Amino acid sequence: MNDMVMKMESEHWFTVGRLSEIPRRGARQIILPRGPIAVFRTQNDKVYAIDDKCPHKGGPLSQGIVHDGSVTCPLHNWVIDLQSGSAMGTDQGCVRTYAVRTDENGLVSVSLAAPSE
């Protein structure tokens, strides 16, 4: 891999902090110029990042209850799938998702370049 490609890859990763700083079944909010992003840690240490704005009426998803791979919005209880960003059940809506990686030192980074798959 040449230097240019490596530089571009590193530039779009934003380091959030250590995995241990995100509570299990909780979230950490990061504020970016494009708006807040919620970084969630599940009970089994999976990490997801989505826009911190509920697709219903903009509630702060980072203050919701995390269960399995989803979060329940604190305002009106919509349930959002953390992998896809989609509302579950009969509710309709979607938030943007971001790729997340955790390195060997436990540092969590979020990709601001492209939605996660």
Ligand code: FES
């Ligand atoms: S704002 Fe999230 S459920 Fe209404």
